[in-house]
Amino acid sequence: MKEFDPAPHATSDDRPPDLRAGAFQGVREARRNELAEDYVELIAELIHDQGEARPVDIAARLGVKVPTVSKTLDRLAREGLITRAKYRSVFLTEEGRALAKECRRRHEIVLRFLISLGLDPETAERDAEGMEHHVSERTLALFAAFANRS
Amino acid sequence: MKEFDPAPHATSDDRPPDLRAGAFQGVREARRNELAEDYVELIAELIHDQGEARPVDIAARLGVKVPTVSKTLDRLAREGLITRAKYRSVFLTEEGRALAKECRRRHEIVLRFLISLGLDPETAERDAEGMEHHVSERTLALFAAFANRS
DNA sequence: GCAGAATGTTAGCCTTGTCTAACTTTATGT
DNA sequence: ACATAAAGTTAGACAAGGCTAACATTCTGC
Numbered sequence: 001m002k003e004f005d006p007a008p009h010a011t012s013d014d015r016p017p018d019l020r021a022g023a024f025q026g027v028r029e030a031r032r033n034e035l036a037e038d039y040v041e042l043i044a045e046l047i048h049d050q051g052e053a054r055p056v057d058i059a060a061r062l063g064v065k066v067p068t069v070s071k072t073l074d075r076l077a078r079e080g081l082i083t084r085a086k087y088r089s090v091f092l093t094e095e096g097r098a099l100a101k102e103c104r105r106r107h108e109i110v111l112r113f114l115i116s117l118g119l120d121p122e123t124a125e126r127d128a129e130g131m132e133h134h135v136s137e138r139t140l141a142l143f144a145a146f147a148n149r150s
Numbered sequence: 151m152k153e154f155d156p157a158p159h160a161t162s163d164d165r166p167p168d169l170r171a172g173a174f175q176g177v178r179e180a181r182r183n184e185l186a187e188d189y190v191e192l193i194a195e196l197i198h199d200q201g202e203a204r205p206v207d208i209a210a211r212l213g214v215k216v217p218t219v220s221k222t223l224d225r226l227a228r229e230g231l232i233t234r235a236k237y238r239s240v241f242l243t244e245e246g247r248a249l250a251k252e253c254r255r256r257h258e259i260v261l262r263f264l265i266s267l268g269l270d271p272e273t274a275e276r277d278a279e280g281m282e283h284h285v286s287e288r289t290l291a292l293f294a295a296f297a298n299r300s
Numbered sequence: 301g302c303a304g305a306a307t308g309t310t311a312g313c314c315t316t317g318t319c320t321a322a323c324t325t326t327a328t329g330t
Numbered sequence: 331a332c333a334t335a336a337a338g339t340t341a342g343a344c345a346a347g348g349c350t351a352a353c354a355t356t357c358t359g360c
Contacts, residue, residue, distance in 0.1 A: 023279040024188065025213040028317095030280055031181070035347080038174065056307060063175040068348055070309060075346080087308055087355055117292050127289050129173040130180055134280025142267050178348095185317080206337055218318055220339060225316080237325055237338055 044100035052089040113143035184283045194250035202239040263293035
């Protein structure tokens with residue numbers, strides 16, 4: 001494995017690799033929750049806007065098929081974020097509602113920040129959707145402050 | 151499904167739901183590529199810093215087990231991003247190198263931006279790791295401009 | 301009030317990403 | 331130089347998230 005000279009750059013960082021793994025661990029953790037967060041946020045929005053959250057509407061908004069939604073809703077129910085009865089629309093539990101509220105807050109802050117930076121609303125919306133799950137509370141505070149002061 | 155009055159808020163947006171699905175479609179697309187991007191970026195870094203990229207080091211840095219890395223590397227090879235020989239360390243293809251370079255560029259811009267916003271470097275690193283895959287080219291340009299002018 | 305349309309569920313398949321356990325190959329130290 | 335340690339691979343399990351096809355239920359318009 002080392003037929004060639006193995007001393008290429010010697011770039012300072014001598015910490016054992018594991019100590020730098022934190023960033024990726026965190027990202028993977030965030031990725032696991034992204035979908036659930038997207039769902040509860042969307043469900044809350046649908047309930048607010050249309051009075052109920054139906055699988056067919058969730059599927060249309062997320063761009064997936066209805067059976068995919070059905071399966072995911074089963075998981076969310078198992079995790080205590082929603083309640084559902086067969087063939088009926090979906091409701092958030094207290095926990096689900098809290099999560100939705102938190103997600104919406106983050107989403108709003110990121111969105112307002114991007115727009116105040118000068119981004120067009122459409123792109124801002126798309127980027128916020130992807131970014132919101134990966135922004136720390138500390139960064140969020142800076143985003144909010146920036147949007148407020150500009 | 152509508153035993154109750156279904157006209158709750160009537161909030162403007164009458165586009166068919168499918169037309170608003172774009173944001174999520176894009177996010178899902180981005181999510182599919184995140185892992186590959188993390189890998190090639192890390193592989194490039196390891197080759198640069200240590201002269202070679204070994205599964206054991208990749209695993210340590212990503213915080214996963216070696217067999218997980220091995221399987222993922224098989225996929226990356228299948229997709230033409232890396233080349234590998236049994237029991238040997240990993241190399242990037244031209245395509246892999248291009249992707250790594252692009253990822254590094256994005257990472258750097260996001261990181262510099264967050265730091266110039268006032269974030270501490272550790273948190274900035276963690277957030278950049280998560281955000282970099284979800285930031286559009288347009289937003290990236292704004293980030294770069296902001297970091298440069300401050 | 302019923303037939304047909306719309307919606308929802310279930311079953312079954314595929315891929316990805318994670319793990320552990322068992323095995324093979326490569327590297328190392330004396 | 332060979333025994334042992336370190337690294338890598340393979341096999342097999344599992345959960346998540348996506349799909350289609352087939353079936354069940356609910357809604358709706360006459």
